[in-house]
Amino acid sequence: MSHSICHDVMCIVDLLCWCQYKCECCSVLWSCPASASTRLESETGSASSSIMAEQVLTRVTTKEQLLALANVLAGDFPLSVTIYNCLIFHVQDWLSCMNFFTLDDPSHSHAVIMQMINLPSFVFVYCRESEVNSLIQAIKKTNQLMKQEDLIYTVPHYLEEPLQMLAQEMEICVNTNIVHRFIYQPHLDTDPLRCGPGFRVCRLGKAGLQQLLLKSTFLNNKIPEESMLRLTENVPAVGVYLDPSVTKEVFLDIQNLPYAGDNEIPVSWISPTVYGTLGMLGTEKDFRRLGHATLVTRVAARLFANKGCIPLCHIVKNNTASKEMFKKMTEWQLIRSEISLTSAETKKNIN
Known part of the structure; x- marks a missing residue:
């Protein structure tokens, strides 16, 4: 087993112990690290403001919370991989450009909103299908989130219709783009x-x-x-x-x-x-x-x-x-597509 050790936070990540899973939605056999966790000794220092009302959504701030959230999302691979990776980037102090929000305690919640700090209109949203209604209600209550200029939302396929309906209710015109996702199979x-x-x-x-x-x-x-x-x-x-x-x-x-x-x-x-x-x-x-x-x-x-x-x-x-x-x-396999929702003004040259 090989370990990557962050000099500042002593976050130990199992690198070469990969497990295989089968995605129920697309029947793809794929691999992922068996664990992303163990010991942490410091907290994130960012106190950046967000457009989100924290009385509706819980902001995830400490490294312990970020790692706990990553471990929760690891159970939802491959649909949750994008946010999982970004959480690991922040836990390891490789990045500090995103804010993360959940509906509940980050050690249990599977509903996550990831928002770029310097570009708050750029948002990734993930939840399980069973949490769609709760997440939509939270987004509705934080109405600034849907009214950003040049809005870019990237979401699982089952969130497309609920978000489209919410945008229509809020009189916001959005375009839909399909994003194909390829995941790497190291084996x-x-x-x-x-x-x-x-x-x-x-x-x-x-x-x-x-x-x-x-x-x-x-x-x-x-x-x-x-x-x-x-x-x-x-x-x-x-x-x-x-x-x-x-x-x-x-x-x-x-x-x-x-x-x-x-x-x-x-x-x-x-x-x-x-x-x-x-x-x-x-x-x-x-x-x-x-x-x-x-x-x-x-x-x-x-x-x-x-x-x-x-x-x-x-x-x-x-x-x-x-x-x-x-x-x-052959080591890259196509999995279920994501949906990118963009405001009508946003250019369609996303690549």
């Missing part, structure tokens, strides 16, 4: 990782990370660079770089993957996101159809899983190229 990822001549694989340096954020149209570049730098110091972002000095195929040792130079620009890239997925995948036009996107995805997924999190990718319905790429990788 199916056994082939060695190799990079061809003329290229090398590295962790993104500063210029590479800036390139990734610049090329991504998601959230109109509203994700703080400092948050991404902090996250990718701990959960690596990966790129393929031109390197004429590499004259033959190289087998990759991802445990000792070097950083690229701070001024180097990759030709293909992928990164963990602040909302708990792998994403912002891109390849420069002249280097497409060479397998670079597949390679960086495979490398990043292994590194993501090695941190005790569940690699997951969200792909919008009209992104055919990415969807076909993931279908060809």
